[in-house]
Amino acid sequence: MSVEEGRAFCALRCDSAAMERFATFLTMLESENERQNLVSTASLADAWTRHIADSLQLLDHVPRETSPWLDMGTGAGFPGLVIAIARPELEVILVESRKRRVEWLEHVCERFGLKKCRVVGARLEAIESIPVSVISARAFAPLEKLLRLSARFSTPTTTWLLPKGRSAAQELKEQSQAIQAMFHVEQSATDPEAAIIIGHGRPPET
Numbered sequence: 001m002s003v004e005e006g007r008a009f010c011a012l013r014c015d016s017a018a019m020e021r022f023a024t025f026l027t028m029l030e031s032e033n034e035r036q037n038l039v040s041t042a043s044l045a046d047a048w049t050r051h052i053a054d055s056l057q058l059l060d061h062v063p064r065e066t067s068p069w070l071d072m073g074t075g076a077g078f079p080g081l082v083i084a085i086a087r088p089e090l091e092v093i094l095v096e097s098r099k100r101r102v103e104w105l106e107h108v109c110e111r112f113g114l115k116k117c118r119v120v121g122a123r124l125e126a127i128e129s130i131p132v133s134v135i136s137a138r139a140f141a142p143l144e145k146l147l148r149l150s151a152r153f154s155t156p157t158t159t160w161l162l163p164k165g166r167s168a169a170q171e172l173k174e175q176s177q178a179i180q181a182m183f184h185v186e187q188s189a190t191d192p193e194a195a196i197i198i199g200h201g202r203p204p205e206t
C-alpha cells in the first residue's frame with residue numbers, strides 16, 4: 001500500500017475530523033520518537049499504512065458501537081489509541097506498563113479531548129478484572145500467554161482482535177482444540193504478509 005492508499009483506506013473508515021486528528025497525531029509521534037523509542041524510524045515514512053490503517057482495519061470486525069474496548073500493551077498507541085482517535089464516543093481502555101509511554105498516551109488523549117479513553121499505567125497482571133466487549137493486542141505476547149493473561153476480561157460475547165504478523169496460523173495451530181474452535185485467522189487488509197487472529201467468547205479453562 002502506498003502512503004496515499006493507506007490514507008485513503010483510513011478515510012473510508014473515519015470522518016474528516018478524525019483524519020485531521022491523525023495528521024496531527026503523526027506529527028506529534030514523529031517528534032516524540034526523537035525523545036523516546038516509540039516506533040521504528042523506518043515505519044514513520046509509511047505510518048499511515050503501518051500504524052493507522054493497520055489499527056483501523058480492526059473496526060471492520062466489530063459492530064459500530066461495540067465497547068468497552070480493552071487494548072493490551074498499547075505502546076505508542078496501536079491499535080487502541082487509533083481506535084479512540086477515530087471513534088471518541090467509544091469507551092477504550094489502554095493498558096501499558098512503561099511510564100514514558102503511559103505519559104505519551106495520556107498526552108495524546110488530552111490533546112484531542114478523548115474523555116472516554118482511559119490510560120491504565122500498570123502491568124496487565126496487576127489490574128482489576130473488568131468485563132469488556134472487545135480485546136485487542138498487537139505485538140504484545142505469544143498467543144498462549146496473551147490468552148492466559150487476558151481471558152479474565154472476556155465474556156461469552158467478547159470479540160478478540162489480535163494482529164499477529166506472519167505467525168498467526170502457526171500460533172493458533174499450537175493451541176488446544178477448544179481454542180482453535182473459538183478463533184480463526186484472517187488476512188490483514190494492509191499487509192499481505194500479516195494476519196489477524198479473530199475470536200468470540202471466553203476461552204475455556206478460565
Ligand SMILES: C[S@@+](CC[C@H](N)C(=O)[O-])C[C@H]1O[C@@H](n2cnc3c(N)ncnc32)[C@H](O)[C@@H]1O
Pocket residue numbers: 072073074075076077078079095096097098101122123124125137138139140
Ligand atoms: C512490542 S510493544 C507493541 C506496542 C504496540 N501494541 C504496537 O503494536 O506498536 C509491546 C508493549 O507492551 C507493553 N507491555 C509488555 N508487557 C506488558 C504487561 N504485562 N502489561 C502491560 N503492558 C505490557 C510494553 O511496554 C510495550 O509498550
